[in-house]
Amino acid sequence: MERRFFADAMLGKLAAWLRAAGCDVAYSRDIGDDDLIRRAKEEERLILTRDTLLARRRWARENHFLVEGDRWRDQLRQVTAAFGIDPFAGFLTRCLRCNEPLAGAASESVERLVPPYVRSVTDLFRECPACGRVYWPGTHRERMEGELRRIVERQ
Ligand SMILES: [Zn+2]
Numbered sequence: 019m020e021r022r023f024f025a026d027a028m029l030g031k032l033a034a035w036l037r038a039a040g041c042d043v044a045y046s047r048d049i050g051d052d053d054l055i056r057r058a059k060e061e062e063r064l065i066l067t068r069d070t071l072l073a074r075r076r077w078a079r080e081n082h083f084l085v086e087g088d089r090w091r092d093q094l095r096q097v098t099a100a101f102g103i104d105p106f107a108g109f110l111t112r113c114l115r116c117n118e119p120l121a122g123a124a125s126e127s128v129e130r131l132v133p134p135y136v137r138s139v140t141d142l143f144r145e146c147p148a149c150g151r152v153y154w155p156g157t158h159r160e161r162m163e164g165e166l167r168r169i170v171e172r173q
Pocket of ligand 1 (some may be wrong): 049112113115116117118147148149150151
């Protein structure tokens, strides 16, 4: 079964990059420890945390992964290695903002949101059903993919 995570409030950047890698990662910037543990338990998610106090809490104790390092690149390398995540298998299949799996979108339906130039070169649009953000292939995507490759392939 695919592993599901709940990233603590300090790990926003890691959460976004894990989502870019296709992982199911819940994250809330303002969530308190009690709510985080309760939601992680309800949603059967493994807590990703840097907080050793949180990690010692009831239920969290057996259901967390302690993330090391202050830098998100190191954190990402650590988590993908620990869980054997191939970050390219599901690359950009989830919304970076809300973690929702993206759905295919027709060129006409994204007309208002996508620059005309982009629509003239591709029709591979994906849309977040929750927030409506539209994703498409292009230089931004390539930059992210390159960044990801540098991170996970560095030994
Ligand atoms: Zn979204």
